[in-house]
Amino acid sequence: MRESLLIDVFEGGKPLSREEAEKKVRELTGEDVTEAQLAPVSERQILQRMLGNLLGLAQQKSDKEAVLRYLEAMIVIDPTLIRERGLRAILHHETGRREQAVQDLNWFLENKPAGIDLEQIREMQSAFRKKPR
Numbered sequence: 400m401r402e403s404l405l406i407d408v409f410e411g412g413k414p415l416s417r418e419e420a421e422k423k424v425r426e427l428t429g430e431d432v433t434e435a436q437l438a439p440v441s442e443r444q445i446l447q448r449m450l451g452n453l454l455g456l457a458q459q460k461s462d463k464e465a466v467l468r469y470l471e472a473m474i475v476i477d478p479t480l481i482r483e484r485g486l487r488a489i490l491h492h493e494t495g496r497r498e499q500a501v502q503d504l505n506w507f508l509e510n511k512p513a514g515i516d517l518e519q520i521r522e523m524q525s526a527f528r529k530k531p532r
Contacts, residue, residue: 405419417437420432420437446476447473447476450476451473453469454469463490463494466486466490467494470487470490471487479512481507481512484507488503497527497528501527504523508524
């Protein structure tokens with residue numbers, strides 16, 4: 400088992416002692432650090448966080464192709480992502496990739512995730528299948 404290491408991602412990955420991390424959090428937020436905030440994260444979780452940050456930047460720039468790339472990577476890492484898969488379906492449609500949009504919506508119909516209106520998914524599929532005028 401590896402020893403835990405705290406790093407400051409905003410300072411180039413500088414290692415931090417627990418005391419330094421607690422002081423920094425207190426200065427920035429006015430709150431004490433919780434044990435949950437200091438829990439180790441996996442390499443997968445780090446990658447997911449990085450992709451989420453990159454996705455946010457691409458969305459701010461309205462770069463649909465970059466957004467699609469990051470969504471694709473996120474879904475490869477975790478195929479159960481609902482929001483990301485729905486967003487990818489919409490972007491596929493908006494960028495003229497109708498068949499890929501329909502395939503994304505098929506996933507919802509096949510997996511039936513909780514809280515999703517499947518009738519609305521079917522309606523979206525129907526709309527996505529129509530050729531633009």
